[in-house]
Amino acid sequence: MxxxxxxxxxxxxxxxxxxxxxxxxxxxxxxxxxxxxxxxxxxxxxxxxxxxxxxxxxxxxxxxxxxxxxxxxxxxxxxxxxVPPEQLRRSDMLLRVFFLGAVGAEQARAYLKEQGAVATRSHEHLETIRPIVADDDHDLSVYGRIALEWGLRFTRMQQEWAEWAAREIEAHTSRTPSGTGV
Amino acid sequence: MxxxxxxxxxxxxxxxxxxxxxxxxxxxxxxxxxxxxxxxxxxxxxxxxxxxxxxxxxxxxxxxxxxxxxxxxxxxxxxxxxVPPEQLRRSDMLLRVFFLGAVGAEQARAYLKEQGAVATRSHEHLETIRPIVADDDHDLSVYGRIALEWGLRFTRMQQEWAEWAAREIEAHTSRTPSGTGV
DNA sequence: TCCTCCATGTAACAGGTTACATGATTCC
DNA sequence: GGAATCATGTAACCTGTTACATGGAGGA
Known part of the structure; x- marks a missing residue:
């Protein structure tokens, strides 16, 4: 509600x-x-x-x-x-990760790299609106800035995670070269 | 779907x-x-x-x-x-941040500190399940580990952000000591 | 006059939650 | 025999999305 x-x-x-x-x-x-x-x-x-x-x-x-x-x-x-905020977050981006075994390492890496790119684009978009909220000291501006900062940190985290994950898959693939799963 | x-x-x-x-x-x-x-x-x-x-x-x-x-x-x-993942994220945690001006700096800081504590607890919980997925090399384990890592990074980010935000409010309050808003 | 924007509302449907309802099997 | 667990299904309700529908006001 x-x-x-x-x-x-x-x-x-x-x-x-x-x-x-x-x-x-x-x-x-x-x-x-x-x-x-x-x-x-x-x-x-x-x-x-x-x-x-x-x-x-x-x-x-x-x-x-x-x-x-x-x-x-x-x-x-x-x-x-x-009222405590809801913790539940549905993420179909993350849901897919669980089942990436169904498509082979190449496609799995491509998926993660794409998610990293999406995060990078979001981050860049947020950077462009940063100057708009940046320059004053009103309450609204303070809280708007705090929310914006969340977005900036989130998108950066997601980008770094996706790149890390793509490297993990590469490392795993080179250890088990046959490629399990489909 | x-x-x-x-x-x-x-x-x-x-x-x-x-x-x-x-x-x-x-x-x-x-x-x-x-x-x-x-x-x-x-x-x-x-x-x-x-x-x-x-x-x-x-x-x-x-x-x-x-x-x-x-x-x-x-x-x-x-x-x-x-199929590209949905980007939409509803967050009532973040929604509240936009309106924190309605409750005065003290309560706003308390809210953010509580969110930081919640994130810390989630992070600790995820750390406890890390060893369970950690020790093998199956596909399932690889992707499970990647999803878990997302959770670990997310909760850590949220915790750091909440602490940063609480400090921001403090800084803002000391600059404008009367306290605007209600 | 015609187009765009302002402005509000309804209907049908999809997805999700809570609660209700029922019964078989296994273990003690 | 009784309790816990396995196992499936339905009904009512709420939230949210898409599409439809209508009309006034202002500007070119």
């Missing part, structure tokens, strides 16, 4: 309409908690019904700008500090 | 019943691709209907052991090398 809290969090930083929020999701939250338009409007309705947000302004074309209520802010703070 | 491929992958390493597979999911795949019992039996039925697996043995209590068909193995290899 974290979409609910993502919305509360965004609205705590300033009121916005569903349309505004959708844009914010696309730019800044896309890598952390993607959401689609239909999901978003549905959840806004449910949040309003639950009294956690309310319409604070209406505009042209039926535009409704929402803001959090006191109950909504309380719920957000509760979630932030008292 | 990766549960399907997780099942094909496991069955490619030896035939098994739904019950067997469930146990394997609980132990070895739990951190990478969790699956519930009801999901599993449903998918086994669909895989059989699609001709990707077949019943290779029947046992007591209605036990049905499945093995992959040739079509199933082809599908597995196709998925392994030709």
């Amino acid at each position: 974290s979409l609910r809290h993502a919305l509360l969090g965004l609205l705590s930083q300033g009121s916005a309409s569903g349309y505004d929020l959708l844009k914010i999701f696309e730019i800044s939250l896309a890598n952390v908690w993607p959401a689609t338009q239909s999901q978003l409007y549905g959840e806004l309705g449910r949040l309003a019904d639950a009294g956690l947000i309310e319409v604070v302004a209406e505009g042209p074309r039926g535009r409704k700008a929402y803001g959090p209520t006191e109950a909504g802010m309380a719920e957000l703070r509760h979630w932030l500090v008292e | 990766s549960l399907r491929h997780a099942l094909l992958g496991l069955l490619s390493q030896g035939s098994a019943s739904g019950y067997d597979l469930l146990k394997i999911f609980e132990i070895s795949l739990a951190n990478v691709w969790p699956a519930t019992q009801s999901q599993l039996y449903g998918e086994l039925g669909r895989l059989a209907d699609a001709g990707l697996i077949e019943v290779v043995a029947e046992g007591p209590r209605g036990r049905k052991a499945y093995g992959p068909t040739e079509a199933g193995m082809a599908e597995l290899r196709h998925w392994l090398v030709e």
